[in-house]
Amino acid sequence: MAQALAYTDKTTGSPAAVAAVPMRRLASRPVRSNGERPVPVDGTAEAALQQIACLQQVARETTLLEDGDAAEHVYKVSRGTLRMVKLLPDGRRCITRFLQPGDHVGLSEGETYPFAIEAVTDATVVRYPRRRFQALLQSDPRLMQAFFSIMGADLSATQERLLLLSRKSATERLASFLLGMADRTESDAAEDNLVELPMSRADVADYLGLTIETVSRLFSKLRAQRVIILRKAQQIVLLRRDLLEEMSEMELA
Amino acid sequence: MAQALAYTDKTTGSPAAVAAVPMRRLASRPVRSNGERPVPVDGTAEAALQQIACLQQVARETTLLEDGDAAEHVYKVSRGTLRMVKLLPDGRRCITRFLQPGDHVGLSEGETYPFAIEAVTDATVVRYPRRRFQALLQSDPRLMQAFFSIMGADLSATQERLLLLSRKSATERLASFLLGMADRTESDAAEDNLVELPMSRADVADYLGLTIETVSRLFSKLRAQRVIILRKAQQIVLLRRDLLEEMSEMELA
DNA sequence: CGTAACATTGAGGCACTTCAATGCGGGTGG
C-alpha cells in the first residue's frame, strides 16, 4: 500500500534496484546486466517489482530504444524528459508524447515497439524485463488493475491529442501545450507561473504538428500580447493563464 | 478457450444475452433493463461475461452515450459501425475512431466518458455493467490479460493516427484511410477490392481532420487517376492498391 | 416527380509552410 503503489511517485526516493548501466553515447539496447533473481517471497507486489527492476541512465539526445526493436522491457521514467518519436519514410517526424518522471512506456506493445524513445535531457529510467513484469501483473490483480488504469489514462490523453492535431489552430495548440506543461510542472519554486521547457523548438513543433518557424512566431506573438514572458527560449513565464485557457479552446462542451 | 476468448470474434453467433433494448430515436442513456443476476457458477470466464451481458440496439444516427456521461458500462460492438466523437466548444468535431464488430469501448475510462459514441449505421452492442465487468477481470488473470492486450492495440492505433493527423498530407490521409477500411472489410464477396464505406463524407472528413469539400475533391482526384472507382459515393473499388500504398507513405521507416 | 440531404465542383482567401537571412547564447581556444 504505502504511497498508492510506487508507480505514481515522481521521485525515486529509494531505488532498491542496482547495476546502473553506465551512460553511453547513442546507447540503444539495454544490457541485461542483472542475472536471474529468485522470485521474491516477502509478498508485496511493489517489492516484487523492485526485485526485477534495474536503473538505466540515458544521456541527452541518445536513443533508449528504436522503432522496431524487440519489446523486451517495460520502462518507468524516474528523472528527466524523453520523447516518443514516430517517423515517416521521408523523415517527417511526430512526437507522440513526452515522457516525464512517473510515466511508463512499453506496457502495451506487441512483439516490437512501434516508436523510438529518445532522451530530451539526461534521464534515468527504471527498466523491467517485460516477461517478468507481465508475470507479476498476472499474479497480482491489484497490480494489474493499477497498470490497466495507467494505460487507460494514456489512451485518453492520446485521444485528446487527436482533437488537438485534427482541429485546433496553431495558436490553440501552443496554448494547450503551455498549459499542459504548466500542469505537469511541480510547483518547486514559489514562482508558480514559470514553465521550464526541457525541449527545443523543433521538438515542440513535432509535438504540435507545426514547423519550428510557426512555433517561434507564436511564442513571439504571445509575448507581444503580454500573455507570456520569454525569459529565455526555454523559460516561459505565464502572465495570463486565463487568456491561455481562452485561446486553447478548452473543451467546455 | 473455444475461439480465443470471445472478444475477437466479429460475428456474435450465439448472443446468450437477452433483454434487447428497443430502438429509440436519440436514445442516450442505456436503460438498466435487466436486474441483478446471480454470479455464474459454471466457471469459465467467457460464460461469466455472457452472464452479465445485455444486448442493445442503437439506431442509425442516434447516440449510445454522450460526452460526460457516467462511465457505467463497457460495450462491445457486435453489428454495425459507430463513431467516437469529441467536440470543441464551437462545434469543431473530431472522430477519434470508428467502432466496428469486435471493437470495445469503455474499458479505460475514469468516472465519465470523455467522448460521445454515436451509431453510423443501425448497430447492436453488447453491454456489460462496468463494475461487474471489472470484478470479472480481477478474478481472472487470463481475461485481464486479454483486455490488456486489446487496450494496447487501441493505444498503438491511436498513436498511429497522431502521425497521420500531424504530418500526412490530405492525399496521404485518404489513401491511408481507404487501405485501413479495406483491411477491416472481411472478404465477403469475391470482389476483394470493393470497400463499402458506412459513413458520410462529413464523417470521413472529421476522421481525417479535413473538410468535406477536400475529401470529396480527393475522391474525385483518385478516380481521375484511375486509382479507384466511385461506384457510389460510399462504394469504392480499389483498382490500384499499390498506388494507394505509395500515396499513403506507409511507414517503412 | 418534387424535395431534402448529401456530394461534387469551382473560385478565391488565408493560415501555415518554405526558403532565406539575421540574431543570439553558450562553449572553446587563443
Place this chain on the structure above:
DNA sequence: CCACCCGCATTGAAGTGCCTCAATGTTACG
C-alpha cells in the same frame, strides 16, 4: 577575458495546400 564559432531561435518574404463560400449535381424517399 575576449573573439570566434556553431547550433538554435527569431524574423521576413513569398508560396501553397487546404479551407471557405457558393453554386450545381446526385441520390434517396415520399
